[in-house]
Amino acid sequence: MPTPAVRLGSAGRAATPAAAATRRPGEGSVHSWDLSTGVDGPGTRFVTFLSGCPLTCLYCHNPDTWKMRAGQRAPPGGSRGSTSADDVIAEAAKYRRFISASGGGATVSGGEPLLQPVFAGELLHRMKHELGLHTALDTSGFLGARATDALLRDVDLVLLDIKSWDRDTYRKVTGRPLRPTLDFAQRLADLGKEVHLRFVLVPGLTDAPGNIEGVAAFAGSLGNVARVDVLPFHTLGEGKWQALGKDFTLHDTPSPTAEQVDAAKAVFAARGLTAV
Template sequence: MTALLGRDTPARPGAGYPPGNGAATPAGVATRRPVNGSVHSWHLSFGKDGPGTRFTVLLAGCPLQCVYCLHPDTVRTRNGRRTSADEVLTEAARHRPLIETGGGLTVSGGEPLLQPVFAGELLHRFKHELGCHTVLGTSGFLGARAGDALLRDVDLVLLDIRSSHPEICRRVTGRHLGPTLTFARRLAGLGREVRVRFVLVPGLTDAEENITGAARFVASLGNVTGVDVLPCGRPGERGARPTGRGTPARHVRVPTEEQLGTARAIFAAEGLNTA
């Protein structure tokens, strides 16, 4: 259960975008130029964005066109504000007493790998300057944009695998399944810890064959420490608004507890820890 401590806090505007570090002053003294990105918001949560209490940064922009989106207001980059990594770190540092007791910092979205330089900067500084556990929440569709250096600064990847069938994935996201599976295999090869999130959508992702295929793929990776089978929300609820494509809202059904239990049992039968 997620406990938001107050409303999502909009990011404060940044100051332009001069990318890169290590610029020199006229006197020859090395300086660090700010790395900026488009940030939708940040908030504190518990039990949703990784273990413990977490400071979560939602980056703006996503290439997917999911029928029902967890954070539909983060899909467009223009819905974010240009923000420096320094500003985010300053805000995160204010919450260290809470997040250091078994929690940490999470970079999510939107799709954070749409802004790989900024996401990488945040993860690196979260880990090495604040010394906190780091989480990357991603669909994996843009996994090729994540360099190995970025992934070395990630303690846990929350990876959305929406389907095991390419056509179902296309119906749900408007995109191909292949890049996500390729990224999942890459994470396994690098030994990065992964927790998979599988959203159960009646009539779209709930077919036994689809769930079984996903479970077998996930179990084959060897680096997945758990699977969260999540219900889609009702249209109009926060985290359940339609994005203007696909299934009409009136046709969407929320899965029952029995359906969720059946899906979890399929993952568990493959030796996976489910929630």
């Protein structure tokens, strides 16, 4: 996910259980919003980054989205630490003509947007039906069971991360099991929902040939994966880890070479997938 150029401030305190309980329909915890091109779906996108994530990925470049942090704006009379869907939709509407002309749309991202499925669903529904925008959901899939069929009907594209095929490596990278993501991927395939799969290539961690082949074989079997983004690992988020007092354990891990990235793409291509 890109570093936002147009943001809500990320300052605020972690949401408490009481705050979550009093949050009204139409409100959610929003980290920031941004206009981006090329990394969050086709065309220019209005991207809403929701706060909170159940994963703790070792290479995450936005660890500041992990907690349910307060947005800067709240609706009159709204819950503390929340942002209204009306505010988000009003901001996106400012760019609707420009976004539509670029063949773009709106993406709900995070953090993990399915940590707030009701709010994410409202944003997707209104982006699609009120603003007429192509919609994308950017998710790890770990909380895919929280995505209702109604939510998914309002999604044109799912950006799905499969971070490793080897189960032990997946848990090492994310702190969570792989199975829920695979189940969600199969559900999306059964629904015929278009997927762009993302795989981060980390030397010494996810780059084992068998690991890449496992992801490629699974993706190729689904029938709905329109593209695979092989993303080279980088350390650009290390400063955020340091600012949060967290230990970035991949500090000495190099980025993969162009040859290593091309070799990984070739594995996906061999399974009939478009790898970029």
